[in-house]
Amino acid sequence: MIKKRCTALLLLLISLAPSQLLSKEDFLRVSAPGNRQLRLVIAQPLPSSADEDGKISEEIRSTLSFDLDMTGIFQQLEGIGTGADADLTLKTVYTPTQDSISLEYRLVDNQSGRELIAKRYRAARQDIRRTAHTFADEVVGNISGERSAFTAKVAFVSTASGNKEIHIMDWDGQGARKLTSNGSINLNPEFSPSGRELLYTSYKKGNPDLYRRELFTGSEARISSSGGINITAAYSPDGNRIALAKSKDGNSEIYLISTAGKQLARLTNNPAIDLSPTWSPDGSKLAFVSDRLGKPQIFIMQADGSNVKRLTKSGAYNVAPRWSPKGDRIAYCRQHGSGFQIHLINPDGSDDRQITFDGSNEHPRWSPDGRFILFSSKRSGSDAIYVMRADGSAQTRVSRLPGAQTHPTWGASLN
Secondary structure: OHHHHHHHOOOEEEEOOOOOOOOHHHHHHHOOHHHOOEEEEEOOOEEOOOOOOOHHHHHHHHHHHHHHHHHOOEEEOOOOOOHHHOOEEEEEEEEEOOOEEEEEEEEEEOOOOOEEEEEEEEEEHHHHHHHHHHHHHHHHHHHHOOOOOOOOEEEEEEOOOOOEEEEEEEOOOOOOEEOOOOOOEEEEEEEOOOOOEEEEEEOOOOOOEEEEEEOOOOOEEEEEOOOOOEEEEEEOOOOOEEEEEEOOOOOOEEEEEEOOOOEEEEOOOOOOOEEEEEEOOOOOEEEEEEOOOOOOEEEEEEOOOOOOEEOOOOOOOEEEEEEOOOOOOEEEEEEEOOEEEEEEEOOOOOOOEEOOOOOOEEEEEEOOOOOEEEEEEOOOOOOEEEEEEOOOOOOEEOOOOOOOEEEEEEOOOOO
16 A cells, blocks of 8 residues: 555656756845845645635645745745735646646746746645645755755654554654554654665564564564564664664663664673664764663764763763764753753764753654754643754644654655
8 A cells, every 4th residue: 555655656747947956146136135034925826727625725835834934944924915025926726637636836036026946746636735845845945955854754653543553644744644553562663764664663572673664565574583672773874784772681782783684783782771872974973872870871982882982961861862964963852850851962062952941852853854853742741743943943743643642753755
């Protein structure tokens, strides 16, 4: 079923007009003076024929609006007559048919009247929102020089069915569906660099074993089943190795295995608990959690286990590190009172900053472009998935399922 859905998501993309990346001069011309936000009007999408209930139009507009608003690049103007005050206007025309829909998206520079981007997509009706995510990526890429990750999927753990099962959804919380249905405890989903595979730990055979699941076919293999735990696995940036915590020799240590499960190296060797490895983007280092000094702290080591250094120097309980895709920051959780808050710190230990303050917040995960951070929070009662900009602003709840939603992780875009 996943394979069929992915096939349906292969959109027919046709350029309606040349849409090269803006030159330096063009970028300066459409950028706002004084680094203010660009004023944007998202015109209500118009059908080329009757659209009786308007659901398609609203679905397109709300998707575009959420994506572009979250970037912080744009100030969206609402209401009739605001177009004259805007820097940019985004226009959409769509043509529904019985089985599919054609959509034409255009971004117009209001000052010159020139179309900066013009794209046409054809998709199955259930994939309308994906075309909007794709065009929003185009808009951000043309304006900022770097596309975002709006088409990427998010995996997470949910108790909506009564058990801890792995689910997947769009980054804005739409399209949530269950991936596992084994009635057991499933934890710590983690995407491969390609976004086509998922690691997770499951108790479905009694022991917390590590599984690798192929998202297109749904096939999976148990790749680490040592006695004790096999948890907090993370792919190396090249996708050829997996770092994880195993307790096969008593206490939890960090190991490297191949994607087929062959043990390659043991990276830590001490009486402490070591877990939650996270790779630097160049694959040369790993950050991890260890209580070797008495309480959990974040440490950094070379990818071969050498040159271990303590990263966090403040706080008595620091866990769940995650290296940013650009390598400049590490997100982690620090205990504050009875809960946790998310902090950012430089890899050299400087500039440690708290970026969440409301409720208890855990499991930070960066978007592939480094613009956003996913996390779980108890601020509304039960755990839910939230997203925020990398500076901690615009914290927004995105999960909508019943029960608790935790352990979010972000896959690569699959355009």
